[in-house]
Amino acid sequence: MTIEAEIQDIKEMLDDIPDDFAKYSTIIEMGDELEPYPEEFKLDELKVPGCQSDLWLVAERKDDVLHYRATSDAVIVKGLVALMLQILNDRTPEEIRDFDTDLLKELGIKGLLTPGRQNGVGSLVQRIQLLAA
């Protein structure tokens, strides 16, 4: 599935949820499904800045694609991380580099990428793209 199609799928799923509170509840549940993040990778140098809570990200190359693992001690951020990785994980570096982050705005999550929001998602996407460079 292309990145655009993945975003569209998630958008349709979120659009069916009536209000922001319920949307965040679903996002928190998505975080519960996140691939476990090894404790030994909770290192300062793997922290993504720009978030009120701690957010770690590590990447590894698997054949032609990049596999990311990430987590946060805040459950909403962790859910947003799961959502981003559902869109961007296990893709080629070219796909990740060329991905237009403006597309994420279509998800309709209020303030998802706003710098002042301090949920760190903007920084996470930046770091994901940086690691694909």
Place this chain on the structure above:
Amino acid sequence: MNKKCDFQILSDLNDDCVYLDSAATSLTPRCVTDKIGEYYNCYNANIHRGIHDWAERATGEYEGVRPIVKEFIGADQDKEIVFTSGTTHGINIVANCFCSDWTSKDTVILSEAEHHANIVPWQQLKARQGLRIEVIPLLPDGHLDFNRLSMAIQQVKGRCIVSMSILPNATGIMLDYQQVSQMSRDHGATVLFDGAQSVPRVKSDVSYCDFLVFSGHKIYGPTGVGILYAGDGLLDEMPPYMGGGDMIKSVRFERTTYNDMPWRYEAGTTNIAGVIGLGVALNWVENIGIENIYQHEKEISDYAQKQLNGLDRVSVLYPEAEKLGLVVFTVNEAQSVDVATLLNTQGVAVRSGYLCAEPILVSQVGRGVLRASFGIYTTQDDIDRLIDALNKVMAIL
């Protein structure tokens, strides 16, 4: 007392919003926003320069705010009132001008509860000039440890300034500023009080300090404007903080002569509309009566603390201490950023994180917190909305 009707932002458009972040920025009544609009729409000119009608009017309105501030804080003279960009600017002026030649023999004494604006300027001075910094801890009940303050002052050998917030933004517990003042002055120390949180809700009296700083945007005025009160003579001979237009009497390439107080600290074009708006805000507060505001916020703070203390998963910082204007708390087993995000979906705006006061919160809590803070427009219904929303949020966290 319900003053919501004075605030356009709290009118029908936003009647679902419960604003509990007034310690960061208070809302601005319509009379202030109207006055700012009037400046831009009717006499939008620079001050102290032109001789045309608009410039004359702008200058008159701007300078007319100085006596309003003087009366509001109980100062003696207009020239003791310096317009700044806010509390942070005011503290930086004192650190960089009054203490410009201080060295390792001299000391600044801070409380553990200070916010970053009353820590970093002194650290910068220390890095440049070797100034000593003494930090006085709080007692377990959240009040200042006066025994430690007494010891610290007695050990001072050179010059000393005691710089403390009267109402710390991370505790909401009033400092016994009269005792701090007496103890400091008995030993010849200079006293700087940060009134950012106290001036909007407690009667100010500058006879207890040498410097007082506060911000317009926390006292129902505009952002980007504030006040430095400097007692007569304290800053008159000091080198100004910034050079530029309006802070000079004459400029030649060989030599510049600085202006008198207070203009020598108001370089360049200042926030004219902001100053004019601040004057209206202070008159508005004066008309309500600072004692009435204090009483209202005391009741709201007591009520909020009682309600929060009644929630099993909520831990209030210094739960037994009397609070004014704000209550800081955490939700057990939940990150403050998650709670604040979910409260926002319920129309409740609170602050989360370290409140620009990392040292006290790192030592006392060890993680980010939530802060509900109040203004003259806050009602018990707002607090009930917060509690209802918190219960709903905690059910999924």
